[in-house]
Amino acid sequence: MEVLLSVKNLRTIFHTYRGVVKALNGVSFDVYKKDFLGIVGETGCGKSVTSLSIMRLIEEPGEIVEGSVVFDGRDLLKLSEEEMQKVRAKEISMIFQEPKMALNPVLKIGFQIAEAISTAEDLSIKSKEVWEKVYEILRAVGLPDPESMAEKYPHELSGGMAQRIMIAMGLVTKPKLLIADEPTSALDVTIQAQILHLIKELVSEMDTTAMIITHNLGIVAEYCERVVIMYAGNVAEIGDVKTIFKEPLHPYTKGLIKAVPVIGTKGKLQTIKGIVPDLVNPPSGCRFHPRCEHAMDICSKELPPIKEVKTGHFVACHLYN
Amino acid sequence: MKQDTLSMKWKNFVESRKPLIDDWKHTAYLWRKSKLTMIGTFVIVAFIIIAIFAPFIAPYDPIAQDLSKRLQPPSSEHLFGTDQFGRDIFSRVIYGSRIAIQIIVLVSIISGGIGTLVGVFAGYFGGVVDEVLMRITDMFLAFPSLVLAMAFAAAMGPSLTNTIIAISLVYWTVYARLARAEALRVKNMEYIEAERAMGASNFRIIFSHVLPMCISPVLVQLTLRMGTIILTAAGLGFLGLGAQPPTPEWGAMVSDGRNYLVDQWWISTFPGIAIAIVVLGFNLLGDGIRDMLDPRLRR
Amino acid sequence: MGLLNFIIKRLLLMLLVLFGVLCIVFVIANIIPADPIGALLGGNAPPEVVDQYRHKLGLDKPLAQRFVDYVAGVLRWDLGVSLRTNNPVTEDIKKFFPATLELAIVATLISVSLGIWLGTASAVNRNKGIDHFARIFSILGVSMPVFWTGLLLLLVFYYKLEWLPGPGRLDIFIFPPKTVTGLILIDSIIEGNWTAFWNGLQHLIMPAFVLGYGATASIARITRASMLDCLKQDYVRTAKAKGLSKRLVIRRHALRNALIPTVTIIGLTFGSLLEGAVLTETVFSWPGLGRYITNGYLVLDYPAVMGGTLYIALIYSIANLIVDILYAFLDPRMRV
Numbered sequence: 042m043e044v045l046l047s048v049k050n051l052r053t054i055f056h057t058y059r060g061v062v063k064a065l066n067g068v069s070f071d072v073y074k075k076d077f078l079g080i081v082g083e084t085g086c087g088k089s090v091t092s093l094s095i096m097r098l099i100e101e102p103g104e105i106v107e108g109s110v111v112f113d114g115r116d117l118l119k120l121s122e123e124e125m126q127k128v129r130a131k132e133i134s135m136i137f138q139e140p141k142m143a144l145n146p147v148l149k150i151g152f153q154i155a156e157a158i159s160t161a162e163d164l165s166i167k168s169k170e171v172w173e174k175v176y177e178i179l180r181a182v183g184l185p186d187p188e189s190m191a192e193k194y195p196h197e198l199s200g201g202m203a204q205r206i207m208i209a210m211g212l213v214t215k216p217k218l219l220i221a222d223e224p225t226s227a228l229d230v231t232i233q234a235q236i237l238h239l240i241k242e243l244v245s246e247m248d249t250t251a252m253i254i255t256h257n258l259g260i261v262a263e264y265c266e267r268v269v270i271m272y273a274g275n276v277a278e279i280g281d282v283k284t285i286f287k288e289p290l291h292p293y294t295k296g297l298i299k300a301v302p303v304i305g306t307k308g309k310l311q312t313i314k315g316i317v318p319d320l321v322n323p324p325s326g327c328r329f330h331p332r333c334e335h336a337m338d339i340c341s342k343e344l345p346p347i348k349e350v351k352t353g354h355f356v357a358c359h360l361y362n
Numbered sequence: 363m364k365q366d367t368l369s370m371k372w373k374n375f376v377e378s379r380k381p382l383i384d385d386w387k388h389t390a391y392l393w394r395k396s397k398l399t400m401i402g403t404f405v406i407v408a409f410i411i412i413a414i415f416a417p418f419i420a421p422y423d424p425i426a427q428d429l430s431k432r433l434q435p436p437s438s439e440h441l442f443g444t445d446q447f448g449r450d451i452f453s454r455v456i457y458g459s460r461i462a463i464q465i466i467v468l469v470s471i472i473s474g475g476i477g478t479l480v481g482v483f484a485g486y487f488g489g490v491v492d493e494v495l496m497r498i499t500d501m502f503l504a505f506p507s508l509v510l511a512m513a514f515a516a517a518m519g520p521s522l523t524n525t526i527i528a529i530s531l532v533y534w535t536v537y538a539r540l541a542r543a544e545a546l547r548v549k550n551m552e553y554i555e556a557e558r559a560m561g562a563s564n565f566r567i568i569f570s571h572v573l574p575m576c577i578s579p580v581l582v583q584l585t586l587r588m589g590t591i592i593l594t595a596a597g598l599g600f601l602g603l604g605a606q607p608p609t610p611e612w613g614a615m616v617s618d619g620r621n622y623l624v625d626q627w628w629i630s631t632f633p634g635i636a637i638a639i640v641v642l643g644f645n646l647l648g649d650g651i652r653d654m655l656d657p658r659l660r661r
Numbered sequence: 662m663g664l665l666n667f668i669i670k671r672l673l674l675m676l677l678v679l680f681g682v683l684c685i686v687f688v689i690a691n692i693i694p695a696d697p698i699g700a701l702l703g704g705n706a707p708p709e710v711v712d713q714y715r716h717k718l719g720l721d722k723p724l725a726q727r728f729v730d731y732v733a734g735v736l737r738w739d740l741g742v743s744l745r746t747n748n749p750v751t752e753d754i755k756k757f758f759p760a761t762l763e764l765a766i767v768a769t770l771i772s773v774s775l776g777i778w779l780g781t782a783s784a785v786n787r788n789k790g791i792d793h794f795a796r797i798f799s800i801l802g803v804s805m806p807v808f809w810t811g812l813l814l815l816l817v818f819y820y821k822l823e824w825l826p827g828p829g830r831l832d833i834f835i836f837p838p839k840t841v842t843g844l845i846l847i848d849s850i851i852e853g854n855w856t857a858f859w860n861g862l863q864h865l866i867m868p869a870f871v872l873g874y875g876a877t878a879s880i881a882r883i884t885r886a887s888m889l890d891c892l893k894q895d896y897v898r899t900a901k902a903k904g905l906s907k908r909l910v911i912r913r914h915a916l917r918n919a920l921i922p923t924v925t926i927i928g929l930t931f932g933s934l935l936e937g938a939v940l941t942e943t944v945f946s947w948p949g950l951g952r953y954i955t956n957g958y959l960v961l962d963y964p965a966v967m968g969g970t971l972y973i974a975l976i977y978s979i980a981n982l983i984v985d986i987l988y989a990f991l992d993p994r995m996r997v
Contacts, residue, residue, distance in 0.1 A: 058391040098901055101787075122907070130904025137902075142895040147917050156913075157903045210903070398796060500674075501681030504974045508936035509954070510685075513970055516958040517689045593806055597940055600808045601955055616809050623812060624820045634809030642804035649800065649882070 045250050046072040046095070046218060051108035053087075053094045060321040064090045066274040066328070067108070069347060070355075072218070072252060077244065079265035079282070080254045081297075083317055087274040088254045089138075092220045096135055097125050113217065130161040134211035136240075138223040140203035144195035151175050151191025154210050161214040178213040182206075182239060201232040205239065212243055219244060219251045225260070237264050258301050262286060267353075270294050273318050273328040276347055280354040290356040292333050327359065335360055392654045399650025405643025413459040420453035425608040433626050443628040445618060447608075451629065454610035455636045461611050462640065465526055465595045470584045472530035477537025478573070478580050484538070485545025486564070486572055496542070502535045507590075508597055515603040522605040525598050529591060540583055541576040548575045582651060589644035596637050612637045664989055671985055675978050682974045683735060687728055690967050731967075740968030745960055750968035753953060758972070759843025760830060761942070761949035764872060765934045766844075767865055771873030772880055772930055775799075777916075777923065779877065780884025784892060784919075785911060795881065803878035807937050811871045811944035818867065826864050828946035835860050868945045872937045876930045883926045888919040921991050928984030932977050 053065040065087045072078050080088045093099050095110050097117060110117040117128060129135075137143040145153060152166070154175045159166040172191075179187035182205040195203060204224060211219055221240060225233035237253075241264055244251045253265060261268050261282060268285055270278040270293065278291040289295045296313035315332035318324055324331050330340035339359050347357040376383070393399055412419060421441075428448035436443040442451035484495035502510065514528035548554065549572060557567055598604035599613025607614060612633040619629025715721045719730065734741065740750035779795040786792045819827040830845055831837055838848040838857050846865070849858035891897060892915050900914040939951035946952070950969055957965035 058388055096902060098898060126904045126906060128904070129902055135899075135902040137895055137899060139895060143899045145896040145900070145914050145918070147921075148914075156900075156905070160904050207899075210899075398793065398800075497677065497681065500678045501685060504678050504682045504978050505685075505970070506932045506936035506973060506977055508939055509970055509973055512939070512954070512958060513686070513689045513966070516961070516966070589804065596806050597808065600806070600940065601943065601958075603958060613806065613808075616806070616812065620812065623816050627816055630809065630812055634806060634813070637809065638801075638805040641806075642801060645800045645804050645878075649796070 042073040044071045045074045045076070045113065046252075047109075047111040048072075048091070048095065049109045049111070051091065051094055051110065052106045053090050053099055054104055054106055056102040056104070057321075062320045063323060064103070064274055064320060065094065066323070067344070068271070068274070068276055070269045070276055070279055072250060073267075074250055075248065076250050076252075077241065077264065077266045078250075078252045079261035079268040080252065080271060081256065081258060081261055081268055082271035084256060085273075085317055085320070086271045088256075088271055089222050090274075091271070092135065092222050092252070092254055095220065096129060096133060098135075130157075131214055132216055133218045133220065134214060134216040136204070136207045136211045136219070136221040136224050139227045140207045141195060141198070141200055141227075143207060144203060146195055148194075149191065150193055150195060150198070150206050151179075154178065154191070154206070154213060157210050158213055174213060178209040179206075181243065182209045182212075184209075200228050201236065204228060204232075204236050208236070208240060208243065212247065212249075215247060215249070217249060219249060220254070221251065222254045223256070224253065226256070233260075258297060270297070273323060274320060275328055275344070276355075276357060277329070278354075278356045278358075279347075284351075284354055290350060290354070290361060291358050292335055292360070293329050327357075389654055393650065396650050396653065398646045399653075402643045402646025402648075402650060405639060406647055409459060409640050409643060410463070412456060413463045416456050416460050420450075420456040422450035422453040424454045424457040424610045425449065433622065433629075435626075436628055442632040443626070445615075445629050446622060446626075449608075451615075451632050454615060455612070455632055457610045458612045458615065458633060458636060459640070461522070461605065461609060462592055462595070465522075465529070466588050466591055468526045469529045469533065469591050469595075470588070472526070473533040474537050474580055474584050476530070477534035478541045478576055480534065481538040481541025481543075482545045482568060482573055482576055485542035486549050486568055488546075492542070495538070499535045499538050502532070505532075507532045508594055511594055511598060512601065512603055515598050520598075520603045520606055522609060522611070525595055525604040528598070529594050532594075533587065533591070536587065537580045537583060540579050544576040544579055545572050548572050582655065585644075585651060586648040589641040589648065592637060592641050592644070664986075667989055668986055671982055675982055679975060679978060682978075683732065683971060686967050686971050686974075687731060690963050691724060691727065735971070740971070741964030743957070743962055743965040743968075745957065745962040745965060750964050753965065754950065754968060754972050755843075757948060757950045757953045760947060761935070761938050761951055763844040763846065764865065764868055764938060764941070764947060764949060765931065767869040768873035768876070768934050768937075769927070769931060771869055772876040772934075773927060775873065776877045776880025777884050777920070780881040780923075781888055781911065781916060781919075783881065783885040784888035787889060796885075799878040799881040802874040803876075805875070806940075807871050807875050808940040808944050810874070811868065811941055814867050814871060815944070825867055826860065830864050830948065831857060831860050832864075868941050868947055871944075872934055872941045875937055876933050879933075880923060880926055880930060884919060884923050887922045888915060891915040891919045894918070921988065924988055924991060925984055928981045931980040935973055935977060 048071070049069045051065050051068040052063070055062040055064055068087065068091055080091065082088050090099070090103075094105050095112075095117065097105070099105055105118060108118070112128070113132070117125065120128065144150065151172070155166050155171050158164065158171045158174050159168075162171075164171050175191055176187040179190055184190050184202065184205055195206075198206065207224075211221075219240075224240065225236050228236065237260065240251065240253075253260070255261065265282050267279070267281045269276055270285070270291065272293050278285065278289065278294045285294065286298060289298055293313070296311070299311040300313060313332060318328055318331070324341070326339070326341040326343050327333070327345050330336045333340065337359060343359070345357045345359045345362065347355050348361060349355050350361055393403075426449065428444075430448065431440075431444050432446055432448040434440055434444040434448075440450050440452065442455060444450055445454075480495050480499070484492040505513075511528045511532045514531050515524055518524040518527065554567060554571055557571065595604060596611070596613030596616070599611045599615075600617045602614075602617065605611035605614055607618070615633035616630045616637075619626065619631075619633075622629050712721075719727055722730070731741075738751055740754075742748065743750050743753055746753055776799065779799050783792045783795040815827060818825045826832055835857055836854070838845065838852040838854045841848050841851055845861040846858060849855070849861060892911075894915075896918075897910060897915050900910045905913075935951070938947075938949060939955055941947065942949045942952040943955055950973065954966055954969040954973075956962075957969065
């Protein structure tokens with residue numbers, strides 16, 4: 042399989058008054074062409090920071106200090122800001138968590154989509170060509186009456202409609218990679234499924250690649266092909282969804298899967314004991330070791346390297362070394 | 363054994379106040395991080411020290427005239443030169459800080475007091491009382507503040523006392539609005555309801571519960587306004603509607619030098635610099651305080 | 662419909678407030694002890710002359726009667742006769758106000774453009790050199806007393822360097838354009854009198870700058886804060902993720918939202934300009950309303966002072982009304 046995006050040893054930190062937050066502690070994973078990859082982890086594990094680091098949208102007081110993000114043969118971290126703008130315009134699109142907050146309240150939505158097209162293709166924002174594409178994509182994301190829809194302001198839309206607009210804005214430029222950061226967590230459960238179906242459908246129609254960031258294992262199980270499990274700024278395990286759910290290797294992954302409630306089963310819901318570590322003073326060695334049942338001496342001393350145990354199944358744990 | 367429980371108690375105490383302590387630490391961190399705020403703080407501290415020790419710092423009597431030494435340029439003997447009556451400008455500027463502080467403190471107390479009381483009564487009683495008091499506030503706010511202060515000062519006759527009264531009569535509205543908002547928020551809290559259920563009188567609730575809660579936002583606003591108060595007072599002084607000669611009031615001193623501007627520039631210049639520096643100090647400090655308290659800028 | 666209701670409500674409120682303003686002005690002028698006759702005639706005037714003046718000014722009538730008369734006069738746009746100029750106060754206002762208006766408009770333009778520019782530059786470069794410079798520069802403006810800055814500028818640019826003309830609106834040997842609007846710049850354009858235009862503009866530079874610079878800080882401050890707020894919003898991140906250039910992200914996405922709160926401050930700025938005008942006009946001998954009122958105070962010219970103050974409060978209230986309406990109009994969320 043051809044690699045589209047290769048993240049290697051990515052370290053991103055945030056300077057705060059409490060000290061330096063080591064948000065990403067050497068994250069590495071690959072995204073293949075036409076992948077539908079899920080990135081899962083608890084709140085604060087660094088999933089969103091990973092996606093923002095790939096897009097180079099980390100703002101002060103954050104800083105990417107190390108690593109490489111090779112996309113289509115180029116290291117994005119080494120590009121100039123202007124070149125990076127072109128990458129964002131044409132090749133990688135991003136959808137955010139709160140669709141209503143992610144749209145500019147004082148601009149009409151048609152204009153906001155047209156802006157994406159005109160930036161990517163270097164056309165005038167008033168040109169007919171651009172607006173034809175606006176109406177076309179609005180229809181494609183299932184919004185009726187695109188002409189009047191384009192004249193609306195974001196506050197006139199429901200959350201689900203707003204997220205459809207975001208998807209339209211992300212996909213109208215036919216990007217090589219679509220990153221969706223918790224695209225459904227702010228929406229009603231019934232609408233969640235519609236939105237994910239829509240993303241999946243459009244992505245496969247366009248023959249493009251998607252990366253879905255979520256804290257919901259259910260979404261991963263239902264929609265993704267491969268999954269990256271993250272914990273406290275590190276990758277714990279990577280593999281295809283079936284393998285991971287059937288034979289998880291990392292103790293954290295095992296805990297996560299057990300913690301998913303299954304309808305029809307009885308008994309107490311299992312949880313992972315302990316709490317997510319403070320990333321200003323993270324545990325030494327493997328960051329999961331204070332919560333791990335299998336912790337050994339080495340776990341508190343050395344960060345386990347990520348290792349391919351079977352073809353396509355990677356894990357970062359001293360148990361498998 | 364005993365020590366053990368004591369240290370436990372101390373630990374618990376610290377633990378329970380952790381959010382508050384963290385908050386203070388964060389504030390201190392923000393203060394240290396902002397150089398401009400630090401500079402402002404130092405200027406104000408220096409200003410207060412100078413005002414307190416004015417008699418020891420000033421080399422001459424600020425109102426003693428010596429016509430043999432009139433209109434002398436700055437020299438080692440007269441650091442800022444002398445004015446048309448031979449008074450030492452440096453000494454007058456130093457003593458002027460006392461006048462300025464007097465104005466700031468009295469105006470803050472009077473206008474803060476009136477404003478807080480009006481605001482608390484309006485907010486607490488609501489209804490007609492609120493409507494009437496707030497419309498009155500609006501009426502005062504319909505004037506640009508200097509214009510209204512001029513009107514009061516002129517009607518009462520120009521003097522330092524009347525300057526203070528006039529400025530206070532103009533600025534109370536700001537605090538009234540603030541205190542009202544705070545009183546509205548507090549009066550519906552559960553512990554106030556509980557007090558009322560237990561039969562506490564309105565008077566008691568206002569003075570022991572609502573009023574104390576309104577003090578801190580009003581105090582913050584008062585510090586933010588101190589620079590403006592000096593400028594307004596100096597403006598009145600400059601127009602001849604404020605402190606009267608020979609009081610060493612900075613605004614009046616600038617006005618004194620107007621006719622000598624071309625050849626004896628120092629008479630107007632130095633008191634003006636004093637105003638600018640002190641107001642700058644208050645404004646830098648005020649800006650810093652606003653930033654530190656702004657939840658949007660805190661992170 | 663909502664907007665219309667809002668405007669009507671706001672208008673009614675303004676009328677009520679203006680009535681209150683009238684009461685305050687009347688109270689200040691009539692109840693607070695000071696002796697206008699004494700100021701006018703000096704302390705040693707013979708009693709019959711004093712009585713004659715009291716009668717002429719209506720001061721011998723009971724207070725309530727005087728109040729009713731004054732209100733009735735105001736409603737007929739009759740503010741009495743100035744004791745100093747002997748003209749009807751309304752005539753004087755008509756003569757002096759355009760000068761203040763011209764000064765205030767130019768100063769507003771200066772402070773708004775300077776303030777927005779400084780505030781944006783500050784926010785975009787937060788905590789960097791540009792930010793510190795812009796903040797010190799704008800805070801310095803609000804910290805320096807305008808009358809002092811004015812005097813120093815006069816000293817340097819008029820007396821010493823002779824680069825700019827001194828006090829007044831025009832040089833004495835320049836023919837003023839025929840009065841149409843009362844604004845010299847506009848009147849001279851209408852007449853095609855370029856000499857007067859150029860001279861008037863030069864005369865405006867210093868007072869307008871002094872006045873505008875003082876009001877810059879509050880605009881810069883609020884622009885900076887709301888810009889910082891906007892730059893943190895999700896939609897700015899969206900705009901960046903779309904690959905827009907930094908300039909477009911700031912101008913099209915952040916600034917448009919950031920300016921909404923700035924608009925409210927412009928009304929306040931206009932107010933602070935009106936009061937700044939009182940001082941600036943005194944320093945630059947600018948024949949405006951502020952100077953008219955100040956001169957009135959010094960001789961206790963009641964009708965002039967009352968009328969002038971009332972007029973300024975009226976203008977101030979109207980400016981605030983316009984800003985409120987503009988605010989409701991600018992934000993599409995308010996327009997429902």
